Amino acid sequence: xxxxxxxxxxxxxAIDHLLRWNLAVLFWMFVASQVLLVAALLRRGASSSAPxxxxxxxxxxxxxxxxxxxxxxTALYLWMVFTSHKLWAESRESMAAPHAIEVEVTGVQFxxxxxxxxxxxxxxxxxxxxxxxxxxxxxxxxxxxxxSADDIVSAVLxxxxxxxxxxxxxxxxxxHGFSIPGMRLKQDAIPGMTGHLQFTPTVxxxxxxxxxxxxxxxxxxxxxxxxxxxxxxxxxxxxxxxRALAAESRP
Amino acid sequence: MNDANPAVTxxxxxxxxxxxxxxDLAILYFFLALAAVVLGTLLSLAIRIHRVWPALAFPFYxxxxxxxxxxxxxxxxxxxxxxxLTVVPQSAFPNLVLPAQVGTSRMAFPRLNAAAFWxxxxxxxxxxxxxxxxxGAPISGWTAYPPFSAIVAAGPGQGEGMDxxxxxxxxxxxxxxxxxxxxLVTIVARxxxxxxxxxxxxxxxxxxxxxxxxxxxxxALLAAAGMLLADRHLGTSFxxxxxxxxxxxQQRIPATPGSPMxxxxxxxxFGHPEVYISILPGMGLASxxxxxFTRRPVLGYRFMVVATLLIGFLGLGVWGHHIFVSxxxxxxxxxxxxxxxxxxxxxxxxxxxxxGMLFRGRMRLTTPMLFTLGFISFxxxxxxxxxxxxxxxxxxxxxxxxxxxxHFHLVMAMAGVFSVFAGIxxxxxxxxxxxxxxxxxxxxxxxxxxxxxxxxxxMHFAGLAxxxxxxxQLAGPVESFASLIPxxxxxxxxxxxxxxxxxxxxxxxxxxxxxxxxxxxxxWRATTLEWSPILHPIIQSGPYAYGxxxxxxxxxxxxxxxxxxxxxxxxxxxxxxxxx
Numbered sequence: 001x002x003x004x005x006x007x008x009x010x011x012x013x014a015i016d017h018l019l020r021w022n023l024a025v026l027f028w029m030f031v032a033s034q035v036l037l038v039a040a041l042l043r044r045g046a047s048s049s050a051p052x053x054x055x056x057x058x059x060x061x062x063x064x065x066x067x068x069x070x071x072x073x074t075a076l077y078l079w080m081v082f083t084s085h086k087l088w089a090e091s092r093e094s095m096a097a098p099h100a101i102e103v104e105v106t107g108v109q110f111x112x113x114x115x116x117x118x119x120x121x122x123x124x125x126x127x128x129x130x131x132x133x134x135x136x137x138x139x140x141x142x143x144x145x146x147x148s149a150d151d152i153v154s155a156v157l158x159x160x161x162x163x164x165x166x167x168x169x170x171x172x173x174x175x176h177g178f179s180i181p182g183m184r185l186k187q188d189a190i191p192g193m194t195g196h197l198q199f200t201p202t203v204x205x206x207x208x209x210x211x212x213x214x215x216x217x218x219x220x221x222x223x224x225x226x227x228x229x230x231x232x233x234x235x236x237x238x239x240x241x242x243r244a245l246a247a248e249s250r251p
Numbered sequence: 252m253n254d255a256n257p258a259v260t261x262x263x264x265x266x267x268x269x270x271x272x273x274x275d276l277a278i279l280y281f282f283l284a285l286a287a288v289v290l291g292t293l294l295s296l297a298i299r300i301h302r303v304w305p306a307l308a309f310p311f312y313x314x315x316x317x318x319x320x321x322x323x324x325x326x327x328x329x330x331x332x333x334x335x336l337t338v339v340p341q342s343a344f345p346n347l348v349l350p351a352q353v354g355t356s357r358m359a360f361p362r363l364n365a366a367a368f369w370x371x372x373x374x375x376x377x378x379x380x381x382x383x384x385x386x387g388a389p390i391s392g393w394t395a396y397p398p399f400s401a402i403v404a405a406g407p408g409q410g411e412g413m414d415x416x417x418x419x420x421x422x423x424x425x426x427x428x429x430x431x432x433x434x435l436v437t438i439v440a441r442x443x444x445x446x447x448x449x450x451x452x453x454x455x456x457x458x459x460x461x462x463x464x465x466x467x468x469x470x471a472l473l474a475a476a477g478m479l480l481a482d483r484h485l486g487t488s489f490x491x492x493x494x495x496x497x498x499x500x501q502q503r504i505p506a507t508p509g510s511p512m513x514x515x516x517x518x519x520x521f522g523h524p525e526v527y528i529s530i531l532p533g534m535g536l537a538s539x540x541x542x543x544f545t546r547r548p549v550l551g552y553r554f555m556v557v558a559t560l561l562i563g564f565l566g567l568g569v570w571g572h573h574i575f576v577s578x579x580x581x582x583x584x585x586x587x588x589x590x591x592x593x594x595x596x597x598x599x600x601x602x603x604x605x606x607g608m609l610f611r612g613r614m615r616l617t618t619p620m621l622f623t624l625g626f627i628s629f630x631x632x633x634x635x636x637x638x639x640x641x642x643x644x645x646x647x648x649x650x651x652x653x654x655x656x657x658h659f660h661l662v663m664a665m666a667g668v669f670s671v672f673a674g675i676x677x678x679x680x681x682x683x684x685x686x687x688x689x690x691x692x693x694x695x696x697x698x699x700x701x702x703x704x705x706x707x708x709x710m711h712f713a714g715l716a717x718x719x720x721x722x723x724q725l726a727g728p729v730e731s732f733a734s735l736i737p738x739x740x741x742x743x744x745x746x747x748x749x750x751x752x753x754x755x756x757x758x759x760x761x762x763x764x765x766x767x768x769x770x771x772x773x774x775w776r777a778t779t780l781e782w783s784p785i786l787h788p789i790i791q792s793g794p795y796a797y798g799x800x801x802x803x804x805x806x807x808x809x810x811x812x813x814x815x816x817x818x819x820x821x822x823x824x825x826x827x828x829x830x831x
Contacts, residue, residue: 065607066604077638084644085643177719190511191511193492216390
């Protein structure tokens, strides 16, 4: 079970634990069933096969052989669903944490863009008719909106360790799949809708971001990088980006 | 040879081609599926080879581009799911034996039935035409999610190729609907005297449920494909949101914006029942064949009927598990997780029943029985990862990884194909009067079994490592799955072996037409009516009267034969006790 990439998210430990015991139980059920099939295969010549009148089975035998395994399997499936629902509810069926860092993720063939709201804490308005990637406005930020002036658009997702992040998920062309395997995270970016995702990175490091919904000929190379860094490094990075932005907008 | 068998008597090729005879149609469907499976397999091998040797140039072709890779994936999925895994279990097999198994000599609507075949052929040809238009076949996968599939500029193949794909799907829906109406009415209205519902073989129960599912599910797909075509050409916006910018170019702004989510729901409302459409007939066949080859009745016939009905019914309510991570309401995810676990219960019940049946009586290890065991093996192997993927929390990691590819190739493709082989080996004498070669059959089975596990089992590990589907190359700019290449090469070698093993099967089919052992009447000593020498029997017994004491002096009572107590006279058969 060392196949999974190293986990770097708070909720990931529980997910990995759940996945591991699920896989272990189901793997042994698989082995047991295949052993039964092979046993049936080898048994065909056995003397027990001598024809004779079929004996009526006792009630106990019926319960033991027919009912009990099914009840046990059903109980197992239900246990899986209920333990897993707890995790799903914690991560998805809750409102964004009040002090979460806000980042908007936008998918576009074949690139991920990450937008930070800047010092004012508000994302500026965007318009599809302002989208112009060659001119440096891939998201269509509206210069007329005062909130957009300090918005930082990055090709790298930079996050401080230990802080919850609230991701707003968008796409401007086709459906993309926003996936960070190392954060045990995946959700589609659907054009015309905004999605929300929250998670807390706990282990500093670099994590690949993938596209997991076929989106065109460049699907396989639609990748980006998540960098989880200490808070001070994150603050410095943000400040540097703000300064660069200010320098850029000054003619 | 059996002269009563109309397919065996010599007739002109033309009269066989433009026929309304269901057995001739079954043969034609087999040819259609054969063409599709050969092409679909070659595409899958090209895909596998390109994944692990990305720089390799194919002879007379060159190195595939990423769009050619995706076109290959799209066409592989479309061919296999519609023209193989639907056509054989849900068209070819019922045409071959369904009327006989319910005790009639003709379908309820023979012309509609024949029309269904020719519409399916048209659908196939239109699909193939997509390879030959400029920019080639579509690249959006067999699920064709819009706006990718709705906007021509979204990629090569999304223009004329996508149009042809959609027209092909529309035609296939019509064929599937026409065929299923005919099967439904045939089962309900054309059963022989005495063929009560509780005397129907489980294959017929399966076709009853899968045909009902076809009517419901393919209607949804028909509507969805029509709406997508309208979005592309008639200016509607069922699936098109506002503010689409593709390749830097702003797209038409719809008067009333739609949502791609509608397609996701419509498509999977079709897509999930489709799994049961292709696997339920195999499940019914497995029950029948185990009963035959162990010479014991099906354990709990009524229980199996109820399980089949439950799978069909619940199968209509689980589609949301395909779109847990689409941003669908998380409470919906929880609900669909529960319905999915619910459907695992009747499925597990059927598996437990088969396992129980294997340990009764004396099993005859014929080729059809071997393939039935293979079917069960794969059904379990693929089925057991179902409860994992039914959990939204885990699917949020595993969705669209190779773990899912492993899951559905085992439970749908391999289980489906192995039950198709079981059916072909079992029913071959009906068409030729001869049996296929047993030793070659065993060889075909064992190589296929090992190669199929070798192909699809390691995909679980690639999926756990996070490797996504639809990647034309394993090495990307940030994340490289190149460390998985040794594993992936093993998969490719196994896939090549799996494909090569099918040459044994094709050779066996062809050689046995003339050189197979004469089968005689009822070669498997079966009870169900497709083996009946009598054209219009009156049914007095259940479908699985096997075992000591089933009939005096023998261990089975065919449904076309009378029991002693039944020799009372016509009209009194209703009062007889039902045997199961």
